[in-house]
Amino acid sequence: MNKITLITGATSGIGLACARKFAGAGYRLILTGRNESRLEEIRAELTAQGSEVLTLCFDVREREETEKAIACLPQEWSEIDVLVNNAGLALGLEPEYEGRFDDWETMIDTNIKGLLWMTRLVVPGMVERGRGHIINIGSVAGDAAYAGGGVYCATKAAVKTLSDGLRIDLAPTPIRVTNLKPGLVETNFSRVRFHGDAKRAEKVYQGIKPLTGDDIADVALYAAQAPAHVQIAEVLILATHQASGSVIARQ
Ligand code: NDP
Ligand code: 8X3
Numbered sequence: 001m002n003k004i005t006l007i008t009g010a011t012s013g014i015g016l017a018c019a020r021k022f023a024g025a026g027y028r029l030i031l032t033g034r035n036e037s038r039l040e041e042i043r044a045e046l047t048a049q050g051s052e053v054l055t056l057c058f059d060v061r062e063r064e065e066t067e068k069a070i071a072c073l074p075q076e077w078s079e080i081d082v083l084v085n086n087a088g089l090a091l092g093l094e095p096e097y098e099g100r101f102d103d104w105e106t107m108i109d110t111n112i113k114g115l116l117w118m119t120r121l122v123v124p125g126m127v128e129r130g131r132g133h134i135i136n137i138g139s140v141a142g143d144a145a146y147a148g149g150g151v152y153c154a155t156k157a158a159v160k161t162l163s164d165g166l167r168i169d170l171a172p173t174p175i176r177v178t179n180l181k182p183g184l185v186e187t188n189f190s191r192v193r194f195h196g197d198a199k200r201a202e203k204v205y206q207g208i209k210p211l212t213g214d215d216i217a218d219v220a221l222y223a224a225q226a227p228a229h230v231q232i233a234e235v236l237i238l239a240t241h242q243a244s245g246s247v248i249a250r251q
Contacts, residue, residue, distance in 0.1 A: 002052070005224070006030040006080045008060055008118060009087030011038040013187025014137060017213030018084050021221050023051040030077060032056045032069070033087070060087045060114030061106070070121040079129060082224050083122045085115045086137040088155075090193040093148035104151045111155035112162075119166065123175070132175040135220050136163045139245075140183045140236060146246040153245070156181075160234070167233060176231040178223045183238035184248070186210040207250025208241050 005022045009015040010031035019031055023046045031053060033039050039055040046053050054077050058065040088111040091103035115136060126132025141149055142156030163179035170177060190201035216237060223232035241249045 002026050002028050003081040004028045004030060004077065004079060005082040005084060006032065006122065007084040007086055008032045008114070010042065011035045013189060014182070014185060014213045014216045015084070015086040016042065017217035018086065018220050019046065021214070021217035022082070022224070023049065023053070025221055025225070027082070028052040028054075028077075030054045030056060030073070030080065032058060032060075034059050060118060061109040063113075063117050066114070066117045067121060070118075078125065080122050080125065081131060082133045082135065083118060083126075084135045084137070084220060085118055085159075087114055088137060090141075090149070090152040090189065091195070093193065095148060096150040099151060107151055107155050111152075112158045115159060115162065119162070123166070123170075126175050127170070127173055130174055133178070133224055134163075134166065134175070135178045135180060135223060137216070138163065138179045138181045138234075140181050140238060140242075141245050142181060143236070144245055149245070163234070167231075174228065176223075178220075178232050179234045180216060180219060180223075181234065181236045182211060182216050183236075183242045183245070184208065184210040185213060185216060187213055208239055208248055210239050211237065 005027045007015050007018050010019045011033035019029055023029055029051060031039055031042060036057045039057060043053045043055050056069045058069045060066055091107055092099055136159050138159040139156040141153040142160045145153040160179055163177050167177040186205050190204040191198055194200040219235055219237055226232055
């Protein structure tokens with residue numbers, strides 16, 4: 001039986017690119033997200049190409065919904081080999097003293113708590129079976145704060161610390177933990193950050209060739225397929241003209 005990968009936030013961007021890349025490599029997929037019709041379209045696309053796909057529609061911020069979704073997995077889908085904790089977002093770019101309380105709560109609930117719920121629910125099965133891999137989508141933003149990004153950067157710093165902690169706790173087991181830290185990736189990320197302002201979002205990627213979701217999915221798949229004794233612990237992936245979260249040499 002082929003390995004199972006569960007990807008959160010698989011309806012767009014990096015999550016969708018991972019779904020396509022892992023499907024192409026023969027994994028069975030559990031794709032999760034909040035948009036049921038989009039999940040169904042992606043399931044149809046991938047099954048037409050011969051992949052086995054199960055979709056689960058839930059919001060990772062809602063602990064009970066998340067618990068129910070994982071507890072109700074059919075037996076043949078319950079042995080998850082790879083968990084890609086991808087669902088996440090940034091909201092706003094105001095100075096920290098002017099940020100919106102609601103934006104902060106959404107980022108913290110999604111990027112930190114959602115990742116934790118998923119980890120807590122899926123990893124015990126991996127430990128029991130003695131196999132598994134957790135791939136967290138962190139960010140260059142977790143390495144250092146940038147202007148207006150304090151709370152988002154803090155959530156991604158938390159992803160790094162949670163990945164490190166989990167790796168320590170799992171060190172006696174064969175289970176691997178990877179923290180991928182992308183820089184600028186052109187997805188819906190900036191449109192979401194600017195509350196749907198497409199013009200402002202476009203400017204983020206002007207004067208630089210940004211990364212694509214595929215670039216990140218390639219690294220995720222590489223980490224998942226590395227030999228069992230190789231743990232890709234952390235990878236920083238930047239566009240060539242980006243040097244850090246705040247240094248971007250626009251051409
Ligand atoms: P997208 O906005 O394109 O995709 C985000 C995905 O997460 C969507 O499928 C979205 O679904 C889902 N999602 C958001 N909130 C929730 C939730 N509460 N419950 C379930 N699913 C949710 O952005 P990216 O692909 O760029 O972002 C993916 C990850 O990559 C994030 O963790 C982000 O922080 C990280 N990242 C992105 C970078 C970039 O430059 N793009 C760089 C570094 C890291 P829905 O459509 O329903 O909101
Ligand atoms: C997304 C990358 O630099 O826009 O995590 O914060 S950045």
